[in-house]
Amino acid sequence: MIILHHLNKSRSKRIIWLLEELEVEYEVKPYQRDSVTFLAPPELKQIHPLGKSPVIEDDGLIVSESGAITEYLIDKYGQGKLAPKRGTNAYIEYLQWLHFAEGSAMLPLLLKLFVTKDGCKTNFLADYADAELLKILSYFEQSLTGKTYLVDEQLTGADIMMSMIVESLVNNGSIENFSNLKRYAAQLTTHVALQKAEQVEINYS
Structure with missing residues (x-):
């Protein structure tokens, strides 16, 4: 087990x-x-x-x-x-999203969280976190244009990994600024x- x-x-x-x-x-x-x-x-x-x-x-x-x-x-x-067939372009796309979640996407989210939690004025970090987070979320939003899921129009491990990013946006209310992400978030919640x-x-x- x-x-x-x-x-x-x-x-x-x-x-x-x-x-x-x-x-x-x-x-x-x-x-x-x-x-x-x-x-x-x-x-x-x-x-x-x-x-x-x-x-x-x-x-x-x-x-x-x-x-x-x-x-x-x-x-x-x-x-x-939960994964495209190995050797296909879809599988490569799947792998990129799978690792994007803890790679490119997570750092600006954590930086934003830490800056907010610390509460101190920063000379660089707060603006950097905001700019990087907007870049990441804009890319995520654009990538979902006309799509139900990230890869191959089916739920994959990439969607499960990226769900943490989506959940954080739902929790802080900023999901309302991203129509594709809002639709995507609603789709994910349909899974039993x-x-x-x-x-x-x-x-x-």
Whole structure:
């Protein structure tokens, strides 16, 4: 059985969604953030030296990093679901979006979060974060023109990975500024597996 080490209010909800889509048997081992520091508990370091989530265990193998976990699970359990056929242009496009989520897209989101949380005036960082975030979101918005999903008009692991970006926009209200992203966000919520994942996360929060 796959074991998902899940930290509340973290990016690992995407992996719950993925596991539900794959219809594989899994167990969630929940961890709670420190109420003061909001950091992960030290117990997670017993699973992986970085003490971060998500991490999965499968057949004695420990896999970390959301993108790597997504690739691993789809390759092993997908049976043709959630990824285009290897060797196609669509597969290359899929890989780019899959890793865009934690690569290009996540940094400006985190910078914006940290600057806002810190509350101090910055000489450079706040303006840089705003400019980079607008660039990323404008690219994301444009890429969804006339499309239901990011690749091949079907749900893939790329959509699951990018859902974290979408969720952050919904939560802060800025999704209203992007019509394609707003439509896309609504489409993602129609998936029963995502609805189940949200309930699972609530149960472990």
